[in-house]
Amino acid sequence: xxxxxxxxxxxxxxxxxxxxxxxxxxxxxxxxxxxxxxxxxxxxxxxxxxxxxxxxxxxxxxxxxxxxxxxxxxxxxxxxxxxxxxxxxxxxxxxxxxxxxxxxxxxxxxxxxxxxxxxxxxxxxxxxxxxxxxxxxxxxxxxxxxxxxxxxxxxxxxxxxxxxxxxxxxxxxxxxxxxxxxxxxxxxxxxxxxxxxxxxxxxxxxxxxxxxxxxxxxxxxxxxxxxxxxxxxxxxxxxxxxxxxxxxxxxxxxxxxxxxxxxxxxxxxxxxxxxxxxxxxxxxxxxxxxxxxxxxxxxxxxxxxxxxxxxxxxxxxxxxxxxxxxxxxxxxxxxxxxxxxxxxxxxxxxxxxxxxxxxxxxxxxxxxxxxxxxxxxxxxxxxxxxxxxxxxxxxxxxxxxxxxxxxxxxxxxxxxxxxxxxxxxxxxxxxxxxxxxxxxxxxxxxxxxxxxxxxxxxxxxxxxxxxxxxxxxxxxxxxxxxxxxxxxxx
Numbered sequence: 001x002x003x004x005x006x007x008x009x010x011x012x013x014x015x016x017x018x019x020x021x022x023x024x025x026x027x028x029x030x031x032x033x034x035x036x037x038x039x040x041x042x043x044x045x046x047x048x049x050x051x052x053x054x055x056x057x058x059x060x061x062x063x064x065x066x067x068x069x070x071x072x073x074x075x076x077x078x079x080x081x082x083x084x085x086x087x088x089x090x091x092x093x094x095x096x097x098x099x100x101x102x103x104x105x106x107x108x109x110x111x112x113x114x115x116x117x118x119x120x121x122x123x124x125x126x127x128x129x130x131x132x133x134x135x136x137x138x139x140x141x142x143x144x145x146x147x148x149x150x151x152x153x154x155x156x157x158x159x160x161x162x163x164x165x166x167x168x169x170x171x172x173x174x175x176x177x178x179x180x181x182x183x184x185x186x187x188x189x190x191x192x193x194x195x196x197x198x199x200x201x202x203x204x205x206x207x208x209x210x211x212x213x214x215x216x217x218x219x220x221x222x223x224x225x226x227x228x229x230x231x232x233x234x235x236x237x238x239x240x241x242x243x244x245x246x247x248x249x250x251x252x253x254x255x256x257x258x259x260x261x262x263x264x265x266x267x268x269x270x271x272x273x274x275x276x277x278x279x280x281x282x283x284x285x286x287x288x289x290x291x292x293x294x295x296x297x298x299x300x301x302x303x304x305x306x307x308x309x310x311x312x313x314x315x316x317x318x319x320x321x322x323x324x325x326x327x328x329x330x331x332x333x334x335x336x337x338x339x340x341x342x343x344x345x346x347x348x349x350x351x352x353x354x355x356x357x358x359x360x361x362x363x364x365x366x367x368x369x370x371x372x373x374x375x376x377x378x379x380x381x382x383x384x385x386x387x388x389x390x391x392x393x394x395x396x397x398x399x400x401x402x403x404x405x406x407x408x409x410x411x412x413x414x415x416x417x418x419x420x421x422x423x424x425x426x427x428x429x430x431x432x433x434x435x436x437x438x439x440x441x442x443x444x445x446x447x448x449x450x451x452x453x454x455x456x457x458x459x460x461x462x463x464x465x466x467x468x469x470x471x472x473x474x475x476x477x478x479x480x481x482x483x484x485x486x487x488x489x490x
Contacts, residue, residue, distance in 0.1 A: 002050035003058045029459060030091040034067075036458050038130050039097075042066050045123040060107060065115040066127075067096035072112070073445070073452045076430040079109040116441040124447035125332065129356065131454050132329045162362040162383055166353060167325040168333075169367060169418040170342035172306040173446055174318040176435045180296035180305075182280055183236065186243035187222045188298050189273040190215075193250035196266050200257045211253035218246045240284055247277050272301050293338075302337050302439045318434060319446060324349055325418045328457055330425075330450050335443060343370045347378055360384055365415040387411040425449055 025031070039062070046062035071092055072082040083105050086092045090101045098106060178184070194215050201210045225231065225239040251274065259267060276298065279291045295301045296317050306316050322334040322342045333349045334340070346366070354360050364370075364379060365387045379386045389408060394401050426432035429449045436442040 002047050024090060024094075028091050030095040032462070033070075033455055033459055034095050036131060036455060036462075037066070038127060039063050041130060042123070042127060045120075045126065046118065049118045049120070060111065060115075061097055063097035064106070065119060067092075068107070068112055069115060069119065069444075069448050070452050070455065071095070073429055073449050074456075076428075078435075079112040082112065083107060083109050113441070116436060116444045117438075119444050119448075120440075121335070121443045121447045124444065124451050128331065128447070128451045128454055131451070131458055132326070132331065133356075162360045164326060164353075164357065164359075164361045165363045165365060165414070166350070166361040167365045167415055167418045168322070168342070168346065168349060168370060169325075169415075169422075170320060170322045171422050172308055172316040172318050172320050173431055173434055174316045175297070175300060175303050175442065176433045177297040177300060177303060177317055180317065182283075183222065183225055183239050183243060185276055185295070185298060186240065186247060186280055187218075189276045190218060190243060190247050190250065192269045192273050192298070193247060193254065196254055196262065196270055197250060199262060199266055200254065203261050205257045205261050207257075211256075213250055213253070214246060218243070237284070240280065244277065244281055244284060247273070251277065269298075272298050275301070300437065300439075300442075304337050304339060306339050319442065321446065322349070323418065323421075323450075324353075325421055326353075328417070328461075329454050330421050330457075332447060332450055335446065337439070341369070343372055343375060346370055346375045350378075350382075350384070363387070363411075365411055367415075387415065421453070425453060429453060 043062045046065060050059060068082060068086065071077075071086065072079070075082075075085070077085065086096065087103065087105045093101055093106065096106070194213050197206075197211060197213060200206050221239065221242055225235070228235065231239075254270065259270065262270070272295070276295050279294060283289060283291055294305060296305055297303050303317050303319075306318065306320050307314065308316055310316075319335055319337050320339060321332050322340075322345045324331050324333050333352070334342075334345045346364070350360060350364070360382045361384060363385045368388060371386060371388050371391075373391070376386060376391065387408065388411075389404065395404070422431075429452060431446070431449050434442050434445055436445045
């Protein structure tokens with residue numbers, strides 16, 4: 001059950017609600033950030049994830065759910081450390097919507113896991129769009145913000161002009177998994193199957209006679225291989241063959257006893273172990289290292305290897321996201337756990353930009369992979385300039401060719417903004433390692449990181465605008481005009 005709360009009264013209007021802490025600064029960054037979030041929209045979306053049951057305990061409010069996750073991603077903390085920091089900081093308690101300061105933890109650390117399950121990526125994407133800028137309504141006749149004026153032809157009809165620069169790129173968001181090797185995956189699958197056989201024996205599904213698994217021998221052989229720092233191909237293939245044999249024996253024993261009395265968790269583990277065995281057996285028989293939908297983590301079987309070709313890691317394991325950057329704000333355009341060609345997302349991204357702003361972008365700064373014939377034709381029909389060299393031979397005019405090279409270098413430098421966003425997210429916000437264990441919560445954490453980055457960008461932009469107003473006011477006073485623009489800035 002969920003009960004909607006009325007808008008919170010600020011502690012600065014009634015200081016007694018916060019233990020008479022009159023020294024709290026209303027210009028604190030967390031107080032300012034709380035004003036940037038549409039809490040009413042969050043409340044409306046969050047309430048839909050609950051069922052109306054009369055005798056259930058009321059859930060925590062939406063502001064607490066979203067606020068704790070923002071704090072967690074901002075400081076890259078664990079659930080336990082997040083709760084401790086909120087307990088020690090009155091500004092953070094105000095940010096999550098508490099009515100008064102308390103020295104006790106406002107929630108258990110395990111509740112943050114429930115928050116991530118109830119917060120959907122769609123909800124965060126909508127809140128993120130609100131923070132980035134307002135959405136164009138059908139009945140809105142005013143020109144969109146930043147769109148400029150529209151051209152008028154001889155017939156008197158208005159034609160929309162292209163405005164704005166859209167930067168596109170893609171990256172991998174690695175998950176917190178152990179580096180996968182074929183032998184370690186087979187060993188873990190074998191241990192899972194041995195646990196299922198033990199469960200069958202405990203429930204008298206084996207008719208009192210427990211099948212032989214040779215688990216001690218298999219364990220010794222795996223540890224002997226694991227201690228070998230530089231095993232040869234022959235040694236690896238021999239160890240893989242032995243582990244495949246043990247798993248095949250365990251699977252036959254489990255099928256002979258039946259799976260009707262097994263728990264749901266055991267059934268899910270059995271399916272994953274079967275899939276890993278089939279993939280590894282296929283690669284062993286064909287002597288290859290490629291297979292469709294390859295499982296690299298038994299605990300998170302949805303994680304896939306993403307080949308990026310980077311200097312530090314040629315292959316990463318996690319979700320792949322296609323993103324766009326507009327005016328310094330980050331947005332996830334497509335998220336998938338399977339590898340995909342980011343060039344196929346360009347048309348969808350541009351049409352979504354058109355739907356939000358009311359016009360097509362003037363420029364698209366993207367990598368070479370986006371410059372295929374379909375995308376170039378699509379942009380040409382809509383009068384969109386795409387960065388990079390044109391297809392075909394370079395022009396014979398040397399001055400024209402030199403100018404094109406200068407434009408390409410300049411646009412390549414502008415496109416580096418998205419690389420900086422990737423670096424900031426992975427270095428400062430924990431995007432380089434997603435610690436959530438479930439598929440849905442992992443996607444929620446990725447969207448929450450992007451939302452947190454945009455919130456801090458929004459707050460810094462507001463502060464920079466205030467500084468510009470103050471600088472203009474000072475300049476006007478120095479010139480002796482006697483104009484005070486400070487009230488306008490506030």
